[in-house]
Amino acid sequence: MNRDNDKGKILLYRTLYVAGFSMIALVCLMVRLYDLQILEGEKYKTLSDENRISTRILVPPRGKIYDRNDVLLATNQQNFQALIIAEQTPDVAKTVDSVAKLIDLNDIQKQKILSDVAHNRPFMPVKLKDNLSFEDMALLQLNAPDLPGVVIDEGINRVYPLGHYTAHFLGYVGAVSDQDVLSDPLLSVPGFKVGKYGLEKVFESRLRGKSGSLKLEVNAFGRVMKEIDRQNGIEGQMVHLTIDSRLQKIAQDAFGDQSGAAVALDVHSGEILAFVSVPSFDPNLFTTGVPVNIWQDLLSNERKPLNNKVVSEHYSPGSTFKIVVALAALEAGVIDKNTRFHCSGVMTFGNHKFHCWKHSGPGWLNVVEALKHSCDIFFYETALKVGIEKIAEMAHILGFEDDYHLGFANMQKGVIPTKAWKEQRFKSKWQQGETVIAGIGQGYVLVTPLQLAVSLARVINGGYEVVPTFEKLSLKQKSKIVKLPISAENLEIVKQGLYEVVNGEGGTARRAAFNIDGARMGGKTGTTQVRRITLHERKTGIVRDEDLDWRLRNHALFVGYAPHDKPKYAVAVVVEHGSSGSGVAAPIASKILRAAIELGI
Amino acid sequence: MYYSNFNRELTLKEKFLSIRFSYIFCIVLLMIVGILMLYSAAGGSMTPWAKNQLLRCIIAFGLMFVFAFVDVKVYLKYSYLAYFAVLVLLIAVEAFGHVGMGAQRWIDLKILKLQPSELMKISMVLFLAKYFHSSTLGEIRSIRGLIAPVLMTLFPAALIVLEPDLGTALMLLLTSMVIFFCVGVEIWKFLLLGGVSLAAMPVAWHFLHDYQKNRVLTFLNPERDPLGSGYHIIQSKIALGSGGVLGKGFLHGTQSHLNFLPEKHTDFIFTMLSEEFGFFGGMLVILLNLMIVWYGFMFAYRITSYYGKLVVIGLNTNYLLYVLINIAMVLGLVPVVGVPLPLISYGGTVMLSVMVSFGIILSMDINRHVNLGRQSVHED
Numbered sequence: 001m002n003r004d005n006d007k008g009k010i011l012l013y014r015t016l017y018v019a020g021f022s023m024i025a026l027v028c029l030m031v032r033l034y035d036l037q038i039l040e041g042e043k044y045k046t047l048s049d050e051n052r053i054s055t056r057i058l059v060p061p062r063g064k065i066y067d068r069n070d071v072l073l074a075t076n077q078q079n080f081q082a083l084i085i086a087e088q089t090p091d092v093a094k095t096v097d098s099v100a101k102l103i104d105l106n107d108i109q110k111q112k113i114l115s116d117v118a119h120n121r122p123f124m125p126v127k128l129k130d131n132l133s134f135e136d137m138a139l140l141q142l143n144a145p146d147l148p149g150v151v152i153d154e155g156i157n158r159v160y161p162l163g164h165y166t167a168h169f170l171g172y173v174g175a176v177s178d179q180d181v182l183s184d185p186l187l188s189v190p191g192f193k194v195g196k197y198g199l200e201k202v203f204e205s206r207l208r209g210k211s212g213s214l215k216l217e218v219n220a221f222g223r224v225m226k227e228i229d230r231q232n233g234i235e236g237q238m239v240h241l242t243i244d245s246r247l248q249k250i251a252q253d254a255f256g257d258q259s260g261a262a263v264a265l266d267v268h269s270g271e272i273l274a275f276v277s278v279p280s281f282d283p284n285l286f287t288t289g290v291p292v293n294i295w296q297d298l299l300s301n302e303r304k305p306l307n308n309k310v311v312s313e314h315y316s317p318g319s320t321f322k323i324v325v326a327l328a329a330l331e332a333g334v335i336d337k338n339t340r341f342h343c344s345g346v347m348t349f350g351n352h353k354f355h356c357w358k359h360s361g362p363g364w365l366n367v368v369e370a371l372k373h374s375c376d377i378f379f380y381e382t383a384l385k386v387g388i389e390k391i392a393e394m395a396h397i398l399g400f401e402d403d404y405h406l407g408f409a410n411m412q413k414g415v416i417p418t419k420a421w422k423e424q425r426f427k428s429k430w431q432q433g434e435t436v437i438a439g440i441g442q443g444y445v446l447v448t449p450l451q452l453a454v455s456l457a458r459v460i461n462g463g464y465e466v467v468p469t470f471e472k473l474s475l476k477q478k479s480k481i482v483k484l485p486i487s488a489e490n491l492e493i494v495k496q497g498l499y500e501v502v503n504g505e506g507g508t509a510r511r512a513a514f515n516i517d518g519a520r521m522g523g524k525t526g527t528t529q530v531r532r533i534t535l536h537e538r539k540t541g542i543v544r545d546e547d548l549d550w551r552l553r554n555h556a557l558f559v560g561y562a563p564h565d566k567p568k569y570a571v572a573v574v575v576e577h578g579s580s581g582s583g584v585a586a587p588i589a590s591k592i593l594r595a596a597i598e599l600g601i
Numbered sequence: 602m603y604y605s606n607f608n609r610e611l612t613l614k615e616k617f618l619s620i621r622f623s624y625i626f627c628i629v630l631l632m633i634v635g636i637l638m639l640y641s642a643a644g645g646s647m648t649p650w651a652k653n654q655l656l657r658c659i660i661a662f663g664l665m666f667v668f669a670f671v672d673v674k675v676y677l678k679y680s681y682l683a684y685f686a687v688l689v690l691l692i693a694v695e696a697f698g699h700v701g702m703g704a705q706r707w708i709d710l711k712i713l714k715l716q717p718s719e720l721m722k723i724s725m726v727l728f729l730a731k732y733f734h735s736s737t738l739g740e741i742r743s744i745r746g747l748i749a750p751v752l753m754t755l756f757p758a759a760l761i762v763l764e765p766d767l768g769t770a771l772m773l774l775l776t777s778m779v780i781f782f783c784v785g786v787e788i789w790k791f792l793l794l795g796g797v798s799l800a801a802m803p804v805a806w807h808f809l810h811d812y813q814k815n816r817v818l819t820f821l822n823p824e825r826d827p828l829g830s831g832y833h834i835i836q837s838k839i840a841l842g843s844g845g846v847l848g849k850g851f852l853h854g855t856q857s858h859l860n861f862l863p864e865k866h867t868d869f870i871f872t873m874l875s876e877e878f879g880f881f882g883g884m885l886v887i888l889l890n891l892m893i894v895w896y897g898f899m900f901a902y903r904i905t906s907y908y909g910k911l912v913v914i915g916l917n918t919n920y921l922l923y924v925l926i927n928i929a930m931v932l933g934l935v936p937v938v939g940v941p942l943p944l945i946s947y948g949g950t951v952m953l954s955v956m957v958s959f960g961i962i963l964s965m966d967i968n969r970h971v972n973l974g975r976q977s978v979h980e981d
Contacts, residue, residue: 004737004738004907004975006738007737007738007741007784007785007907008907010738010784010785011783011784011785011907011910011911012902014782014783014784014785015783015898015901015902015910015914017782018779018782018783018898018914018918019895019898022894022898022918022921023891023894023895025921025925026887026890026891026894026921026924026925029887029925029928029929029932029934030884030887032929032932032934033841033875033880033883033884033887033932034880036838036841036842036932037841037842037844037845037846037875037879037880037883038845038846038880040842041842041843041844041845041846042845043842044838044839044840044841044842044843045842045843045845047839047842047843048839048840048842048843048855048856049843051836051839051855051856051859051861052855052856052859052861217855217859218859219858219859219860219861220859220860220861221860225859
């Protein structure tokens, strides 16, 4: 019995230990509960919200672009796209194959989709195809049960109502590429487009707007249960351009099937009224995907439809450069309005014979007459007298070798040669003969059509330093346009010459003249040799430029302005391989200026 | 005194009146909490879980009284028989058991899936209680006296491991060890056992199933596989922690209702409760359980018979282990072992076995004045 007593006592003590331990264990659970819920509660609240809240980016509509009369040039249109969410489909490749059987997807597109899927996080939707037709959508929706992870989403397409008329200055939008900075969350939205070319790219930051966000409650399987919060984004700003779409159309159509460039400016503000580069392309193709054959054609076409010839192509200015040479000489005082040179049709300088385009030679000419006849000999003599440095100085004052910070990609600055430039470029000394040919805008001199228009505008607006712009200038900005260091008297002499070119007896652009209620045009023709006609060709009967292959013919140029009495518009026209400045370029410029006057821009 | 003759069988009325009703109150409160949580788990619906659970609670509640009114001498008499009967069932499971959740655990009785491993927890306690009740301290402290109870513990535990149901086997072993400890087995023998087990662990690891190995590894580092086996623990901690002080409100637990929380109606029901009712809700459940366990030890203290004390200690420990393991698991303190929270989690077998345990505990307490001599076993 004694032993049984011990047995009972041991049981009592041991049980007390167990009971004590049990209570301690339960208290430990309470401490842990306190730790998780009270000490770390906030952390877990955040994690819980991250679990249940899925944030989606709301894409703001891209800013619309209007012309100066509020005509829509670029707008947005709804489109439907098919997306695939990798984590919601067991076998991405299989699902993509199934989709390809329903809607047309080629192997290259399939490869691209699979690589996009591989490069994105599994819950990020990847674009299968956009601009779905209603048949495609119906097919996909009908087969939805067999296409896990495939969703149809509403997207926005950029649309350019005027198509090829606006392609070269508006540019187009395209898919985000690796070069784009990925700081904006919008850029990771599938199918999001950014400005890739032209003003769409230049104004990207204004047009894009700010993304909004949509907070959704989702369950563990990603199904949306309800909307929690919606922050609407900010729509992209609209942009009003100075382009007049009516003038733009007239100017572009005036080229017919010729290729080249034209730009029309308001001479007092530099506002760009028309900006033509032909042939052009339909920028709407770039938002829907360019068909391969059209893309190949755009790339291989010898007339370079993808090239913005207004700013990205440079040409010899030819006789249009005589304006610069004349002004430089007048300003330097080496000639005055009465100084005459004799034009006999040929000038010998050193071992070279320099021909005038008029082989007969018009005789003794002053500067106004020389401009009117576009006499080469006069400008050979003048160029020699004033020297290349003074010519270059005047060219720079008038805005050559400048890109005006327009912001376009691949802008050409052109070349205005000087002695130092040649020394640096070719490591050789400047030759006097080079000054002679620079006097008629040949040789090293290269300019863009935009520079031609700007230089003319500066000459005929009374010598103000206007800069080309696509946006209207405020009054304050207008008042800030500075006067260039050129005397009004000399500008008037040159202007008189330009008037004679079009309106004077024997002027080179006489055929392009017009008179609308007294509003007349002035200007200067230019024809620049792409290649000399060889002796051999002369023998086989090719004596005229028009008989050569298109790509060997002369470029035709014209810079013009109107109305002469009170100049408002300046225009530069370059017709590539158009043979004749007076015959081909001047009539186009005339059409543009006439239209501008009639439209009363 | 009222109980002048301690060995007289009490009348039903006397039995009923001697029940500690605050004990039953705690049990009923936990059952109500369970039904509420199952209602919430179904998204505010009595189906599919709450209604069934309510029915089970009522049946189990009745069953508890049935077991409570059985005389202590009957338990004593049939302790060995019950043990061997359940052992036979356990062996039968190996032969005819149903395959469910990758483990063979049930015998299909058409109306009820019988889970002998749950019954074994009770009958093992009864067996050991009777065995040690009839042993002298000398026998308990001898190696020879321990051979039989150790074998009788290890054999069913091994069968349950084979099922495989590691959690139940572990609970069975732990309960037995507590009984061994309480009856006075020397501490050094436990230390020796601990040493041997530690040495055997690499071997045991080898025999674990892959999913069991995963559970242990995941417990040690839940972030190892956040979308796989670690998902349960991580999501459970997020749900719990995000409940904060007052919780997200009844029916408003986001983690549970948006399905981030797995097994929210069974093993992880405490998580859901703590998410919706916060720290106060979780504390309430732990405190109620603490009271139930406290009462258990109090009963053990006041029961006269060695057998009765041991039965209550064993069954009480078994209940405590359920609570400890389940809550520690959802709090991320121990690996996910698949142990439900008794009285609250959805499930019939555990509900029945726990309520039967309470019935037996109550029976021991009702008969606390009955003196069962050490020799009384052998009188039959």
